[in-house]
Amino acid sequence: MTHDVENESAPQLSADEAALLREMPELDGVGQSRRTFMITSAVGSLGLFASNLLAKEAALADLPLAADAVSAPVKAQNVVKVALQINGAPQTLELDSRVVLLDALRERLGLTGSKKGCDQGQCGACTVLVDGQRVLSCLTLTATLEGREVTTIEGLAQNDQLHPVQAAFIKHDAFQCGYCTPGQICSAVGVLGEARRGDVSHVTADVRKGNASLSDDEIRERMSGNICRCGAYPGIVAAVQEAHSGRQSAQTWGFATETQLASVRKEDGHETV
Ligand code: FES
Ligand code: FES
Structure with missing residues (x-):
């Protein structure tokens, strides 16, 4: 794309600007130079952006789908x-x-x-x-x-047997969209290994003693590099804690019984035969 800067129509000047130019004729052309500079910069930037884009496309084209x-x-x-x-x-x-x-x-x-x-x-x-x-x-x-x-x-799973961290994630409903979940689970498995080795973290109270037991704060700190846009953090901490300590904590959801469902239908005025 080309831009014919020189043939652009003259800029409209205000009365003040016209008076200033009459007094200081050496300023004439400054506005034109500035506009020329702006347009040249914009065209140059677009060219750079386009060449970067083309370079990226060329690199990705080397990888099969x-x-x-x-x-x-x-x-x-x-x-x-x-x-x-x-x-x-x-x-x-x-x-x-x-x-x-x-x-x-x-x-x-x-x-x-x-x-x-x-x-x-x-x-x-x-x-x-x-x-x-x-x-x-x-x-x-x-x-x-x-x-x-x-x-x-x-x-992580062995044949049909889920890894304990995978099972705990399901039990504690530790995901919503699931996009972060593979990374969360792999990270949690790594955290369990760190606990087995006694690795310390930023929140370990006494680093000389090492750390084999993960408090909820330890889990939060160690998993802090795994972001969950859905905010499933409470379930994630509960799941990692259960996989670590074996302590069964109550899952945060359950299937409704037929009696409960019937009572909800009745309250909503949708009672069926
Ligand atoms: S994709 Fe690797 S840290 Fe985000
Ligand atoms: S479950 Fe959606 S980003 Fe974590």
């Missing part, structure tokens, strides 16, 4: 070969050295349980476990994982 991820050829640059375990299965990936684990899981292996929330380490939706410790997969280069064991949300 998840649907045909397993068989599609990968046209990548700076290719590295990485052999690692993912959910107990050996995988050898050849990929661009800049590909992060989250993209490798989602775009190359079709493991879409790990979610991309912010893509910059701030929301925790992409949390997975590497050698049992939680990491943000959006900030982890796949090329650094040679020989490591990666566990994602897809690998």
Whole structure:
């Protein structure tokens, strides 16, 4: 797109501006220069934005879509070969050295349980476990994982048996939309490992003694990197606490009995035969 700045009509001047120009003719042309500068800057910025967009599209075009991820050829640059375990299965990936684990899981292996929330380490939706410790997969280069064991949300259950943290999340209704939930659960599994090792946190009362028992405050602090836009935090803390301590706490919901349902229908004037 071009813009013919020179042929623009002359600006309309107020009486004051016209009087000023009569007294100081050297100012004539300043407004035109300013407008020229503004327009040139705007066109330049748009050009920069467009070129960034095109560069991003070109880079993403090198990655196959998840649907045909397993068989599609990968046209990548700076290719590295990485052999690692993912959910107990050996995988050898050849990929661009800049590909992060989250993209490798989602775009190359079709493991879409790990979610991309912010893509910059701030929301925790992409949390997975590497050698049992939680990491943000959006900030982890796949090329650094040679020989490591990666566990994602897809690998936590054993056959039909849910991981205790998964079961506790269901029991305590610890999610609403579920977008953050895979990251929350992987993070919680990592937190349980930290407790087993006695790792301390920012709220541990005495760091010399270590910390094997998780109070609710410990859970809140350790899970604080996992954001839940739906605000399911009370259920999340209850679920992690139960998976940690084994203490059964009451679930926050229950199925209504037929008697209760009949009474509600009656109150609402919808009594049926
Ligand atoms: S997507 Fe990784 S922290 Fe948000
Ligand atoms: S359940 Fe919706 S963001 Fe956490």
